[in-house]
Amino acid sequence: MARLSVTDLSVTYRTGDGDLTAVDRVTFDIQDNEIFGIVGESGCGKSTLGDSFLQLLDENGSISGGSIVYDGMDLAAMTDRELADEVRGNKISMIFQDPNASLDPVYTVGQQLVETITKHLDMNKKAARERAIELLDDVGIPDPEDRIDNYPHSFSGGQLQRIVIAIALSCEPGLLIADEPTTGLDVSIQAQILDLLEELAESHETSIVMITHDLGVVAEICDRVGVMYAGNMVEIAPIQQLFDAPRHPYTQALLDSIPERHGMKEDLTVIPGHPPDLRQPPTGCRYNPRCDQVCGMECETGDVPPTYDVEGTDVMCYLYDEGVNEAYEGPTNIVAEPGGDD
Numbered sequence: 001m002a003r004l005s006v007t008d009l010s011v012t013y014r015t016g017d018g019d020l021t022a023v024d025r026v027t028f029d030i031q032d033n034e035i036f037g038i039v040g041e042s043g044c045g046k047s048t049l050g051d052s053f054l055q056l057l058d059e060n061g062s063i064s065g066g067s068i069v070y071d072g073m074d075l076a077a078m079t080d081r082e083l084a085d086e087v088r089g090n091k092i093s094m095i096f097q098d099p100n101a102s103l104d105p106v107y108t109v110g111q112q113l114v115e116t117i118t119k120h121l122d123m124n125k126k127a128a129r130e131r132a133i134e135l136l137d138d139v140g141i142p143d144p145e146d147r148i149d150n151y152p153h154s155f156s157g158g159q160l161q162r163i164v165i166a167i168a169l170s171c172e173p174g175l176l177i178a179d180e181p182t183t184g185l186d187v188s189i190q191a192q193i194l195d196l197l198e199e200l201a202e203s204h205e206t207s208i209v210m211i212t213h214d215l216g217v218v219a220e221i222c223d224r225v226g227v228m229y230a231g232n233m234v235e236i237a238p239i240q241q242l243f244d245a246p247r248h249p250y251t252q253a254l255l256d257s258i259p260e261r262h263g264m265k266e267d268l269t270v271i272p273g274h275p276p277d278l279r280q281p282p283t284g285c286r287y288n289p290r291c292d293q294v295c296g297m298e299c300e301t302g303d304v305p306p307t308y309d310v311e312g313t314d315v316m317c318y319l320y321d322e323g324v325n326e327a328y329e330g331p332t333n334i335v336a337e338p339g340g341d342d
């Protein structure tokens with residue numbers, strides 16, 4: 001059974017000039033002990049999706065449809081109070097790009113850890129402090145017995161992010177949502193934080209949703225990845241499969257735009273055009289104005305494409321619909337290995 005199941009989730013912001021649907025009928029799930037990446041260009045709705053799980057949306061934003069089922073509860077239908085009491089920091093926690101936003105400068109890191117631990121777990125202050133020291137040690141803070149009584153300003157950015165991770169994991173949540181957790185950090189520190197998250201996910205049996213615009217981060221630690229475009233989840237695939245056989249024209253263009261690190265490729269392909277205005281998205285597939293593989297009328301004038309299962313990749317694209325794309329012969333045109341099951 002999936003640890004988290006998101007079904008037909010939509011999130012809408014009310015703005016001065018009309019409603020803007022930043023997340024549009026998104027469906028996916030996250031398995032136990034899985035690191036699931038969410039990627040896409042700026043403004044495609046990644047943070048809105050991540051924030052909606054714990055209803056941490058700005059006040060003009062709200063869930064306008066669908067469900068988010070975790071541990072038998074529909075988070076989308078819960079009140080703020082219920083989420084605060086039963087879910088936030090306890091079953092699901094969240095970390096952001098800027099660790100300072102999650103820490104209070106007037107309390108020591110120990111006070112902040114102990115507060116989170118005693119709030120959610122049945123522990124007295126002394127036991128909580130011991131646990132806090134262990135956690136700081138787990139996330140790689142040197143001399144945790146001494147450092148625990150220091151204030152946030154005396155730590156580096158990378159150390160602060162480690163402390164935020166310690167707080168997020170202090171109550172053993174089943175799910176951690178990480179929104180660009182390494183974006184502001186030096187490249188070498190970024191790699192260390194990703195290693196730490198991967199290690200902790202395993203040792204604490206926590207699933208992670210990793211929100212990032214960086215396909216390098218995804219390649220580094222994710223098991224599966226969802227690609228978002230203009231509020232839609234256009235492709236979901238296991239990580240290796242996404243890189244080896246991207247199915248959606250947008251994913252293909254995104255992968256082409258990565259500069260090859262040591263290889264031949266010199267031109268950085270930038271996808272022509274811009275993402276649409278989400279107040280008035282194009283009809284048909286939202287990517288059609290930029291797509292180089294439009295295959296029929298449906299792409300431009302139909303509904304948003306349904307999701308097709310193409311050899312284990314979920315892809316929202318009419319290229320894989322025999323009714324729209326006459327050239328499509330289906331994934332079954334692949335010759336089976338001799339001696340295989342079928």
Ligand SMILES: Nc1ncnc2c1ncn2[C@@H]1O[C@H](COP(=O)(O)OP(=O)(O)OP(=O)(O)O)[C@@H](O)[C@H]1O
Binds near residue numbers: 015022048
């Ligand atoms: N509070 C808000 N009010 C109105 N529109 C908003 C609000 N927050 C976000 N949006 C809009 O919702 C869309 C999705 O934004 P979101 O921040 O979720 O994207 P993102 O993929 O996380 O982008 P980035 O990579 O830049 O963080 C964008 O069009 C954005 O302008």
Ligand code: NI
Binds near residue numbers: 046047
């Ligand atoms: Ni974001």
